[in-house]
């Protein structure tokens with residue numbers, strides 16, 4: 034079979050498409066992320082790719098468009114089979130059709146899970162620094178954040194199990210939202226770590242919602258294990274899967290929550306209401322999972338290349354910035370504290386002087402103060418330009 038070779042160096046213009054990354058300047062200014070946003074701005078903040086999706090997905094979407102009718106659609110057998118086969122093939126995970134619940138977005142699914150599995154005032158464990166919507170999913174629903182901070186070992190993050198267990202034991206703690214692979218640290222938790230987390234939660238009647246939507250985007254030499262494949266008991270596990278990140282289709286809101294336990298599934302469904310994927314979502318998912326692996330291999334190679342480039346660039350040009358190669362995700366978590374500047378000073382140099390937008394570490398919890406998160410799935414020339422611009426505005430402190 035002929036292999037299609039993608040050219041990810043090509044820049045695809047996203048301005049004028051309503052892109053959150055490329056067209057949201059006014060919004061970003063309003064929420065205080067940046068004071069500057071213009072035609073020269075390089076936005077490397079939000080976690081989607083500036084890289085084109087697999088060709089089979091484009092073809093499948095064209096087919097839907099060409100049919101000219103976009104009525105109500107329901108997940109069909111092909112949709113479920115594509116999911117089931119993907120996880121069997123890649124993670125040796127057996128999923129049954131009835132365990133899959135479509136939900137239009139993972140962040141939405143987290144809020145639903147919080148409401149479905151806890152009461153107002155209950156505690157929900159998260160591990161900061163962590164993707165900010167984990168906090169909002171809890172606080173916006175009037176539940177209490179129980180923070181089990183990750184231990185920062187020179188940029189390599191590990192779990193404080195003693196603290197985790199103590200917090201899981203508290204009677205009002207009902208839920209743990211796990212992020213694996215972890216955003217922003219890039220950790221992929223090991224089988225042993227996941228087994229231990231699952232066991233502690235099981236022993237203490239804490240349900241786990243595992244956000245595993247970065248699970249396909251891992252470095253070439255790493256292995257990702259879904260928590261259900263590591264735990265001895267799985268009845269308390271709810272897993273969010275998605276093609277949103279893997280195949281760069283976040284705008285299609287293609288999240289599927291896998292819930293083996295019938296009671297937990299029914300509670301989730303009740304809170305979620307009956308959601309139907311769009312015809313585009315169905316077509317994209319089937320094409321991506323059935324025919325997207327060749328593209329995925331290439332995109333992982335390309336992202337690995339960007340990560341290597343940034344690592345080397347920092348070593349050579351900005352040695353005071355520390356970064357640990359992420360095991361998974363396409364996110365790098367850069368420690369700027371070596372400059373001895375305040376986070377505001379760092380931010381001004383990057384966001385205003387260099388005109389590059391990242392995400393400041395404190396947004397991920399106070400543990401992130403002094404860090405900047407960069408998302409790297411963009412054409413390498415863009416990444417190079419961003420890094421060169423950033424280096425230039427720190428040159429005086431080299």
Ligand SMILES: Cc1ncc(COP(=O)(O)O)c(C=O)c1O
Pocket residue numbers: 080138139140141164212216244246275277283286287288
């Ligand atoms: C860990 C994690 N969960 C959820 C999301 C958002 O997912 P969705 O677009 O499916 O809501 C992101 C996006 O960056 C993420 O990193």
